[in-house]
Amino acid sequence: MQMVAEGKISIEEITESMELCLGCRACETACPTNVQYGKILESFKEVKSAATGVPLMEKRALQRALPNKKLMGTMRASLRAYQKTRLDTFARKSRMLGILPEQLRAFEEITPAIEMPNKHLRRTTQTPERDPQARVAFFTGCIMDVFFAKINDLSIKLLKHAGCEVTVIKEQTCCGALQNHSGDTNTSKKLAKENIAAFEKGNFDFVVNSIGGCGAMLVEYDHLLADEPEWAERAKVFVQKNKDVSVILNKLGLDFQKEMAGVVTYQPSCHLLNVQKVSGDPVQLLESIPGITYVPLPKGDMCCGSAGIYNIVHYEESMEILDAKMEHVQKVSPDTIVTSNPGCHLQMCLGVKREGLEDRVRVVHIVELLAEACGIDHK
Amino acid sequence: MITEQVVDRLKSIMGSEKRILMEKADLVSYSYDGSFGAYLPEIILQPISTEEVAGAVKLANEMKIPVYPRGRGTSLSGGPLPVHGGIVLDFSRWTQTLVIDPEDTVAIVSPGVITADIDREAKQHGLMYPPDPSSSHVSTIGGNLAENAGGPRGLKYGVTKDYVLGLEIVTPEGEIIRTGGRTVKNVTGYDLTKLIVGSEGTLGIITEATLQLIPRPQATQTMMVIFDDIIDAGKAISAVLTSGILPSKMEIMDQSSIRAVEEFQPIGLPVDVDAIILIELDGHPIAIRDESEQVKQVCLGVGAREAIIARDEESAERLWKARKLVSPAIVRKKPTKISEDATIPRSKIPEMFRRLQEIKAKYEIDLVVFGHAGDGNLHPNIITDKQDKEEMKRVEKAVEEIFTVAIELGGTLSGEHGIGTMKAPFMEMELGEAGLDMMKRMKKAWDPNNIMNPGKIFPEKKGQKLVLVND
Numbered sequence: 001m002q003m004v005a006e007g008k009i010s011i012e013e014i015t016e017s018m019e020l021c022l023g024c025r026a027c028e029t030a031c032p033t034n035v036q037y038g039k040i041l042e043s044f045k046e047v048k049s050a051a052t053g054v055p056l057m058e059k060r061a062l063q064r065a066l067p068n069k070k071l072m073g074t075m076r077a078s079l080r081a082y083q084k085t086r087l088d089t090f091a092r093k094s095r096m097l098g099i100l101p102e103q104l105r106a107f108e109e110i111t112p113a114i115e116m117p118n119k120h121l122r123r124t125t126q127t128p129e130r131d132p133q134a135r136v137a138f139f140t141g142c143i144m145d146v147f148f149a150k151i152n153d154l155s156i157k158l159l160k161h162a163g164c165e166v167t168v169i170k171e172q173t174c175c176g177a178l179q180n181h182s183g184d185t186n187t188s189k190k191l192a193k194e195n196i197a198a199f200e201k202g203n204f205d206f207v208v209n210s211i212g213g214c215g216a217m218l219v220e221y222d223h224l225l226a227d228e229p230e231w232a233e234r235a236k237v238f239v240q241k242n243k244d245v246s247v248i249l250n251k252l253g254l255d256f257q258k259e260m261a262g263v264v265t266y267q268p269s270c271h272l273l274n275v276q277k278v279s280g281d282p283v284q285l286l287e288s289i290p291g292i293t294y295v296p297l298p299k300g301d302m303c304c305g306s307a308g309i310y311n312i313v314h315y316e317e318s319m320e321i322l323d324a325k326m327e328h329v330q331k332v333s334p335d336t337i338v339t340s341n342p343g344c345h346l347q348m349c350l351g352v353k354r355e356g357l358e359d360r361v362r363v364v365h366i367v368e369l370l371a372e373a374c375g376i377d378h379k
Numbered sequence: 380m381i382t383e384q385v386v387d388r389l390k391s392i393m394g395s396e397k398r399i400l401m402e403k404a405d406l407v408s409y410s411y412d413g414s415f416g417a418y419l420p421e422i423i424l425q426p427i428s429t430e431e432v433a434g435a436v437k438l439a440n441e442m443k444i445p446v447y448p449r450g451r452g453t454s455l456s457g458g459p460l461p462v463h464g465g466i467v468l469d470f471s472r473w474t475q476t477l478v479i480d481p482e483d484t485v486a487i488v489s490p491g492v493i494t495a496d497i498d499r500e501a502k503q504h505g506l507m508y509p510p511d512p513s514s515s516h517v518s519t520i521g522g523n524l525a526e527n528a529g530g531p532r533g534l535k536y537g538v539t540k541d542y543v544l545g546l547e548i549v550t551p552e553g554e555i556i557r558t559g560g561r562t563v564k565n566v567t568g569y570d571l572t573k574l575i576v577g578s579e580g581t582l583g584i585i586t587e588a589t590l591q592l593i594p595r596p597q598a599t600q601t602m603m604v605i606f607d608d609i610i611d612a613g614k615a616i617s618a619v620l621t622s623g624i625l626p627s628k629m630e631i632m633d634q635s636s637i638r639a640v641e642e643f644q645p646i647g648l649p650v651d652v653d654a655i656i657l658i659e660l661d662g663h664p665i666a667i668r669d670e671s672e673q674v675k676q677v678c679l680g681v682g683a684r685e686a687i688i689a690r691d692e693e694s695a696e697r698l699w700k701a702r703k704l705v706s707p708a709i710v711r712k713k714p715t716k717i718s719e720d721a722t723i724p725r726s727k728i729p730e731m732f733r734r735l736q737e738i739k740a741k742y743e744i745d746l747v748v749f750g751h752a753g754d755g756n757l758h759p760n761i762i763t764d765k766q767d768k769e770e771m772k773r774v775e776k777a778v779e780e781i782f783t784v785a786i787e788l789g790g791t792l793s794g795e796h797g798i799g800t801m802k803a804p805f806m807e808m809e810l811g812e813a814g815l816d817m818m819k820r821m822k823k824a825w826d827p828n829n830i831m832n833p834g835k836i837f838p839e840k841k842g843q844k845l846v847l848v849n850d
Contacts, residue, residue, distance in 0.1 A: 003407055008407065008417075009403060009404065009407050013402070013403040013404050013407075014404045014407075016402070016404065017404045017405075017408075032703065032704075032706075032707055033706070033707035033710070034643075034707060
C-alpha cells in the first residue's frame with residue numbers, strides 16, 4: 001500500500017494479491033512490530049470499492065438484506081420449509097442442484113437444519129435462580145440467527161445457567177463486518193451507531209455474542225468511529241463491554257451435569273483469536289468438561305479458509321486451504337471438532353464431508369458442547 | 380535479460396509453474412529486504428529441490444543472468460536485494476526436511492526451514508541448536524548460513540559457522556557438490572564448509588545443511604543490572620567476563636532504547652537510568668544460582684546501581700521481551716532505521732560508547748545503542764527519515780565515522796549482519812588492498828561469470844562511497 005501511495009505500483013496491480021488475502025489477521029498476532037494490517041487491508045478495500053464499486057448484487061445484499069430483520073426471518077422460514085418438505089433431499093437425489101455452480105452446491109449440502117428461534121427467550125429477560133452475577137445484553141447477529149438460531153438460544157440458556165440476567169434487545173442490528181470487509185465503510189458506520197445506541201439503553205455490564213467474526217467487528221467500533229467526535233467515546237464504552245460468550249462463561253464457571261466422552265479438538269475463529277485476542281477461555285472451558293479428552297489441533301491458528309465469503313468468492317483457493325486444514329485434523333482424529341463462529345462451522349462441516357468423515361466426526365459450536373455437558377437442551 | 384525462451388526453459392526446469400512468479404505485484408514484493416533500497420527482479424523461482432536449483436543456475440550461468448538467493452528477506456545488510464535484476468531464488472517454500480538424529484546429535488535441514496524450528500525440534504530430544512538471531516522465529520536457516528548469523532547466545536556458544544558440519548551446495552556453474560560431513564572432526568582437504576558459510580550467497584547456493592547440536596542446559600537464570608553511567612556498564616561487562624563465569628547472554632540497552640520500549644509497550648523498565656544490561660546464565664540450577672549471586676556482586680563492585688535477579692520464568696521472559704522490542708520500538712519516532720553491527724574487542728566497549736556519543740552529538744542524529752555487549756557486537760541504530768535529504772547526508776557521514784572508529788579500535792565492520800550492499804565501500808579500509816584482492820580472486824575462481832549475487836560484498840568501482848540519497 002505504501003508503494004501504491006508512492007506511485008511505484010498501481011492499485012490494479014496489487015488487487016489480486018490483496019483479494020486473495022483471507023483477512024484472518026494472524027499476521028497481526030505474529031507481528032513483532034505491531035503492524036496494523038487490518039487497517040491496511042480495509043484501506044485497500046475502501047480505495048478499491050471507491051474506484052470500481054462493489055458488485056451491485058453484493059452491495060444490495062450487504063446494505064439492505066442483512067440488516068433487515070423481516071427479510072432475514074423470511075429467509076429462515078423458506079430455508080426451513082425447503083428442508084422440512086424434504087424438497088432438499090429430492091433436489092439432491094434428482095441432481096436438480098447440478099445446475100448450480102460447484103461452490104454453491106457444496107454449501108447447499110452442508111446447510112444446517114434450520115430451526116426457528118425460541119420466542120420466549122428472545123422476548124423476555126431471562127433471570128437466573130440465584131442473584132444475577134452480571135447483566136448481559138445478548139447480540140444475536142443476522143446470518144447467525146438464520147442458520148444457527150439454536151446456538152444463540154443455547155448461549156442465552158448457558159449464560160443464565162452461569163448466573164447472568166440475559167436480555168435480547170429488539171433494536172439491535174447487523175454488526176457490519178461483511179460490509180466493512182467489502183469496503184463499504186459507510187454502511188458499517190451506520191450499523192455501528194445503531195448498535196451502540198441500542199445497547200446503551202438498559203445499563204448492561206456486558207454485550208455478549210457467540211460469533212467470532214461479528215465480535216471482532218464489534219470490538220473494532222472504536223477504530224471505525226475514531227474520527228467522529230460525538231461517537232468515539234460512546235464506541236469505546238461499547239467496545240469495553242463487548243465479550244465473546246466463552247470469556248463470560250469461563251469467568252463465571254459452569255456447573256456440569258453430564259459425563260461426556262471422546263476426543264475433542266478446537267478450530268479457533270481467526271477473528272476471535274487475532275482480533276478479539278481470545279485464546280485461553282475456549283480451551284479452558286473445553287478442558288473443564290468432564291470426560292472428554294481435549295487434543296489441540298496442530299496449526300490451529302491457521303485459518304480454515306472460510307473467511308467471511310471468501311469460500312464462495314475464491315472457492316478453489318479456499319478448498320486448497322481446507323484440504324491442508326483437514327490433514328491436520330486427521331492427525332488428531334477427533335470425534336468432535338469445536339468451532340466458535342458460523343463461517344468456520346460450515347467450512348469445517350464441508351471439510352468433514354470432503355474427507356468422507358460424516359459418520360465419525362461431528363462439528364459443533366462450543367456452546368452446543370457446553371450446553372450438552374450442562375444438561376441444557378434446546379427445547 | 381529474461382527472454383520468453385528463458386522463461387520456457389525455466390518452466391521445464393521447475394516442477395510446477397505455480398512456483399514461478401512474474402506479476403508486477405510479485406516483483407515488487409521481492410524488491411526489498413530488512414535493509415535499505417529496493418530493486419525489481421525480473422522473475423522469481425521458488426525451488427524445492429536441488430535439481431531445480433542446479434537447473435536454474437546452469438541456465439543462468441549459460442545466459443549470464445544474475446541469480447539472487449533469498450530466504451525470508453529479514454536481512455539487515457541487503458543480502459537478497461536483486462541489485463542487477465535477474466532471477467530471485469526464493470527458498471521460503473523449501474521447508475520439507477528437518478530431521479534430528481539424536482545419536483549423532485545432528486540436524487539435517489533444507490534451506491527454507493525456520494531457524495527457531497530447528498531448536499524447537501532439538502529440544503524434543505534434550506538437545507539445542509544454539510545460534511539465536513533475534514529474527515530466528517522468521518528467518519530461514521539458509522539465510523543464516525549465507526550470512527553466518529549470530530545472536531545473543533553467541534557470547535558463550537559462538538555463531539552459525541560453529542555449528543555447521545556439512546553442506547550440499549550448487550556452485551555458480553550449476554554443479555552439485557558436498558562439503559564436510561556429519562562428524563565434528565574432518566580435515567579432508569580445504570574447509571569449503573566454512574568458506575561458504577558467511578559468503579553471502581556469492582560463491583554458491585546452499586541446498587542442504589548438516590548442523591551440530593549440543594546437550595541442552597538444564598536451566599537458565601536471568602538478571603537485570605542497572606547503571607547510572609553507560610561507561611560503567613562497559614566496565615561491568617569486562618569485570619564479569621574475567622571473573623571466571625561465562626554467561627550465555629549479555630545484552631545492553633541504552634537510555635534511548637529503554638525509553639522507546641517503555642513508550643511502545645510498558646514493561647516496567649527503569650527509565651531514569653543511563654543503561655541496563657540483561658544477563659542470562661545457563662547450566663545446572665544449583666550452579667547458576669551461585670553464579671548469579673557472584674555476577675551481582677561483581678557488577679555492584681564496578682558501580683552498578685542495582686542488580687535484580689528474575690524471580691521466575693515469567694519475569695525473565697518479560698525482560699527478554701523488552702530486549703526484543705527495541706527494534707520495533709525505536710522506529711516509531713521516525714520511519715527509517717539504519718541498523719549497524721560494528722563489533723569491537725570487549726576491552727574497547729567503554730571507549731566505543733564514548734565515541735558513539737561524540738558521533739551522535741557531532742552530526743545531530745538520533746542514535747540508539749543496544750546489542751550483544753558481551754561479545755562486543757553493538758548495534759548502533761540511526762533513526763531517521765529517508766525523505767529528509769539534508770539529514771540523510773549527515774547520516775551518511777555518521778555511518779562512515781562509526782565504521783572508521785570500529786576499525787581503529789581493532790574491530791570489524793560487521794559482526795553478524797553481513798556486508799551486502801551498504802558496507803561494501805568500506806571493505807578495503809578493513810582488509811587492505813591485497814586482502815580484498817585475494818577475496819576477489821576466490822570469487823572469480825568460483826563464479827567466473829559473476830552471476831551469483833552480484834553487487835554484494837565487493838565495491839563495484841574503486842572509491843565507491845556510501846550513498847543513502849539519490850540526488
